[in-house]
Amino acid sequence: MRDAFISVLAEIARIDKNVMLLTGDLGFGVLTEFAYEFPKQYLNVGVAEQNMTGIAAGLALEGKTVFTYSIGNFNTMRCLEQIRNDVCYHDLNVKIVSIGGGFCYGALGISHHATEDLAIMSSLPNLKVVAPADKMETKLATFEVYNNTGPFYLRLGRGGESELYSNPPKFIIGKSIPVFIGGDIAILSIGGILENVMKARLILFNEGIKTSVYSFHTLRPFDYDQIQKLINQVKLIVTVEEHLAKGGLGSRVSEILAGKYGDRPALLRIGLGDNFMSEVGDQNYLREQTGLAPYQIANSVKYEIKRNKI
Amino acid sequence: MIGQDTITLAKKIRMHALKMTNRGKSSHIGSVLSMADIIAVLYGEVLKKNSKNPLWPDRDRFILSKGHAGAGIYAALAETGFFPIGWLAQHYACGSKLSGHISHKGIPGVEFSTGSLGHGLPVGTGMAYAARMEGKKHRVFVLLSDGECDEGSNWEAVLFAAHHKLSNLIVIIDYNKIQSLDTVANTINLEPFNSKWTAFGWNVIEMDGHDHDQLKDKLNVSVHYGEKPICFIAHTIKGKGVTFMENSVLWHYRSPQGEEFVAAMSELES
Structure with a gap:
């Protein structure tokens, strides 16, 4: 799913120069090509998720569409208040993308089990919460998350998931x-x-x-x-x-x-x-x-x- | 305020804030009094802004990260024409938009809402980064409290801004040396404060946060990309302007009521 996400984001970033991708120093081997092709639209803020989310809010206030990228609970729970106050209260164009929903990183231990994120994130006003099922849904979801103004949480898997659809389904935010x-x-x-x-x-x-x-x-x-x-x-x-x-x-x-x-x-x-x-x-x-x-x-x-x- | 000098503006901010905290029975008058001169110089002289077009793209950005002192910003905005002075009477009241901690919703001129400490600087850092991407010449000012520097999120942004040489980012610290329950020295000592910011790669300038000449002289910086971000450590007195509130932990939370309100108002008026 993460490769599907980043390939769609690259398509979007080629057309819309206001799109930015921020990472909290994660995405080894996944973000490399994006970083190379879009140096001005890519920013590794370091291992600092609170700052990443605050910076994303600041960039969005200045007209950017910002995707923050990390894994597990790092760009959700670690910076929950920045998401609530800075992003959601100001209703900003910040899209929080977390890789490794559920037990994707099971062997890494409980720090990497993202198993409460949907409950927590879906309680925040103004935040839309999307968790696609496979690569196809991820591609469609990424376009929709970009096309719909405002804050989003996009919960993704990792990689190597099966293809579940033979034909692309109709994908509308808020419709099953x-x-x-x-x-x-x-x-x-x-x-x-x-x-x-x-x-x-x-x-x-x-x-x-x-x-x-x-x-x-x-x-x-x-x-x-x-x-x-x-x-x-x-x-x-x-x-x-x-x-x-x-x-x-x-x-x-x-x-x-x-x-x-x-x-x-x-x-x-x-x-x-x-x-x-x-x-x-x-x-x-x-x-x-x-x-x-x-x-x-x-x-x-x-x-x-x-x-x-x- | 058009035409009024910054000393007069500072006095008005203090008086408005005293009335607002009295009427609302609210806290943080000490925090407003401590930054009133800085705010008066910023709003009276330094900030490029347009009260008729609050979102003018070339305006300087100002974020009050110590959001608990929001009454002072509301007063400055009202005095400089962003909204009617009469609105201030609604501060802290039921049904009002003027919350105790600063909020932008429905309030022209408020750049960003805060209230939980350690949020303003990362956001200002993002704004400064965006401005530099576009080659803009406006500045991003963020006013922090000293106690707020306990928050680790600030130091994440401090590292980032220095690494990226965001010289359009200007931090002002209202260093009144008193926080919520005790002095800064007794709580979490920040000293050597100047050396910390310097070591993190910032251009640090100390000044008297109540001296309008110094404030005017130093705060009006111009942007030269590629240089260090700037941190002004403004030495201030918590409760400045009301003798019995000065340098007192009590007036972080105590609300000015009854005889204390009358005495404070008469000292500010004199």
């Missing part, structure tokens, strides 16, 4: 993408975990259970309309995220369901618990430790079908 349609069960996914959700769908399909799958790439603004439609269409909504089960996609859906009178679908939220990982491992290993492997997602859905007598 229907990936598969059919059945009484809708599985909603945010970010790179869509890959496992699609595998889980196949497992279920082979056992005669039809499910719809939606990529909810934007947490804010949220696609309330789609949830309202699903409330009338399905018996079970499942949310899957490589993130705390609280505060992200599952929470958004539960808030809507909680305000709904009468018949409503059951809700299963699949995500992480309120604890740090006690062991490290690669992304797939940690996904399995937290119930996010394809077979585990499928089993959780089957259990919920049985429990709710669907």
Whole structure:
């Protein structure tokens, strides 16, 4: 995803000389070509995320469109107040791009597990929060993040993700993408975990259970309309995220369901618990430790079908 | 203010701020009094600005990073024609836009909102970097408090600005030597302060932050790209102008009420 992002940003930077990329001294091997081609539009501010975000705000106040780049929690939590006060309160054209959402950097330890970011970032006024699922979504998202004025958080994976789409989907900020349609069960996914959700769908399909799958790439603004439609269409909504089960996609859906009178679908939220990982491992290993492997997602859905007598 | 001298402007800023903090029962009068002369010289003489066109592209930028002293900037902006003086009566009031810590929303002339310390300098650094990219000649002034220099984010920007030789970036430190709960020396000592900034690659100039002649002489710098950024360490007295508030930790938070307000006002008026 990071290569998809930077290739699109280069396309944009060739045309719009007001676009700038700031890094907090990260992006080895990823940003090299961009830095070489656009020396005036590239700035390594050093290992200083608070300053990077403040500088981004200052540049944006002077008319620049600024992308800040780092990994994990560094350009989100380390400088959260700069994002809140300097970027969001002033509603500036600053796009915060973090690589390594979820357990991408699993073996590096908890400092590099970005597993609370969606909850935290989506609580900030004026900030739009987007987490694309694969390279295709990342390319489309990067254009949209650039085209839409104002602050954004763009949560990306790392590299080497599978291609999930055979044709480019219609990508609109705040509108989910229907990936598969059919059945009484809708599985909603945010970010790179869509890959496992699609595998889980196949497992279920082979056992005669039809499910719809939606990529909810934007947490804010949220696609309330789609949830309202699903409330009338399905018996079970499942949310899957490589993130705390609280505060992200599952929470958004539960808030809507909680305000709904009468018949409503059951809700299963699949995500992480309120604890740090006690062991490290690669992304797939940690996904399995937290119930996010394809077979585990499928089993959780089957259990919920049985429990709710669907 | 058109036509009024900076001494008169400083006096008016002090009186407005005293009335505002009295009316709002709010804090930080000591912090406003300490920087009032600096602000009067900046707004009265140094800053290139246009009250009829607050976002004039060639204006000098000014960021108050010690946002808790916002009452002083609101007063200076009102006195220099950015908005009616009558607005000041709404400071700190329910439904008002004039918050205790400075905010730009709906207030012409406020460049940037602060209130949490350590934010203004990184933002000013970004503005200065952008100005240099475009070859602009305007200056970016950032006023810091001394206690604020405890914040590490400032030093990130200090490193960056020196590395990039942002000579259009001008820091002024209101060095009144008192912070929120105690003196700077007893809290986190900044000395040797000059040497620190010098070692970080800044051109450091010390001055009396209440001497208008010195302030006028020194603050009006011109931009020569490729040189060091400038740090003015302005030696000031917290609570300056009201004898019983001077050099007192108490008046960082205490609000001027009752007889104390009357006594302070009469001293400022005299």
